[in-house]
Amino acid sequence: MSVRGKQVQNGTYEFDYMRVPDTRTRWQILRDGIYDPQKGTYCGHPPKKWGMTLIFYACFYAGLTLLFSICMKGMLATLSIDKPKWTLSSSLIGTNPGLGFRPISDNPDERSLIWYNASNATEIKKWTQRLDTFLAQYVDSSLLPQGGRNQQICNYTMPAKNGNVCAVDVNNWGPCSPSSQYGFNNSAPCIFIKLNRIYGWVPEYYNDTQNLPKDMPESLVDYIKTVDASWMNTVWVSCKGENPHDTESIGELNYYPEGHGFPGFYYPYTNIAGYLSPVVAVHFLRPARNQIINVECRAWAKNIQYSSFRSEKKGAVHFELMVDE
Secondary structure, eight states, X not given: OEEEEEEXXXXXXXXXEEOOOOOOOHHXXXXXHHEETTTTEETTBOHHHHHHHHHHHHHHHHHHHHHHHHHHHHHHHXXXXXSOSSOGGGSSSOSOOOEEEEOOOSOGGGTTEEEEEXXXXXXXXXXXXXXXXXXXXXXXXXXXXXXXXXXXXXXXXXXXXXXXXXXXXXXXXXXXXXXXXXXXXXXXXXXXXXXOOOBTOOOOOOOOTTSOOTTSOHHHHHHHXXXXXXXXXXXXXXXXXXXXXHHHHHOOEEEESTTSEEEGXXXXXXXXXXXXXXXXXXXXSSOOBSSOEEEEEEEEOTTOOOBOOGGGOBSEEEEEEEEEO
C-alpha cells in the first residue's frame, strides 16, 4: 500500500491511500477464504479463536441442556401417566362432553355428509369398511391392550370392578351388526353415536319420570316410562330431523343396544387399559330417498349442556344423510 500526501491550508496533510490491486484469481480467493496459508487462518480466523469459540458454545449448550433437563424432570415429577393433572372444571376440556358420529367421509368438504347409492356395492363397502375400522377393537378384543383379558360383561347391577372394564358387544345388534353390513345394503343404514371421553366425569341422570325435561321428545319420554327402575341410570340419546321437512323425511328410528342410550355402568372413565367408550347405533329404517336429511342427535343428562347452534353444538351432533336408489 502506498501513501501520497499534500499540505493543506492549516499546515496539516491530507493523505490519499492507494491499495495494491488484488491479482488473485477467483479460485485463489475462494481457497484463501477457506484456508489462508500466509496468515494461517481458517474461514478468516486463526485456530486459537476457533477453539475458543467452540469451547464457549459447548459450555453454553451444555448449560442449556442441563437447565432444560432439570425443568423437564421437575415437570414430569408432577404428572401421572394414569391420570391428567387437571380434570373436569379445572381442565381445558371442561365438564361438558361432546358428541361424535361414525362413519365419517374422507372428503374434508363433506365431513358431515353420509351419502351413498344403495344399489352400488362399491359405495356400500366404502362406508361399511369405515365402520369396520372404527369398531375393530369392539369386535376383536385381542386388539386391545392386554388382549382384552380384563373385559367383562356388565349390567346395571354388576358394574366393572377389580381393574376390569365393560365390554361393548356390537356383534348382537341385529341389523346394526357388522355381519348385517350395518344396514347399508338395505337402504336402512345404522349411524353410530359416541360420547367423548372426559376423565372422571359422572353423568347426572334423568332417572325420575316425573321430572323429565319439557323439550325431551315425546317418544323418548314414553320409552323412559316403560323402563325398569334399575335401567334408569342412562345417558339417553334421541335423534330427530333438524327442520320440519327433515322430520317428515327421517322416517322411523330404532336404537341399539336396548336402552336408548349410554348405560351408566360405563362411567366414569378412568383411563383403565382396554376401556371402550359406549356407542349407540341409530337405525334409520325408512329414510326418504334421493334427498339430504339433516339430523341432530342429542345426549340427555342433567350435567350435559345443550346448544343447537350449528357453529357451537353442545351436547349434540349434526350430520346429513342421503340415500340414493
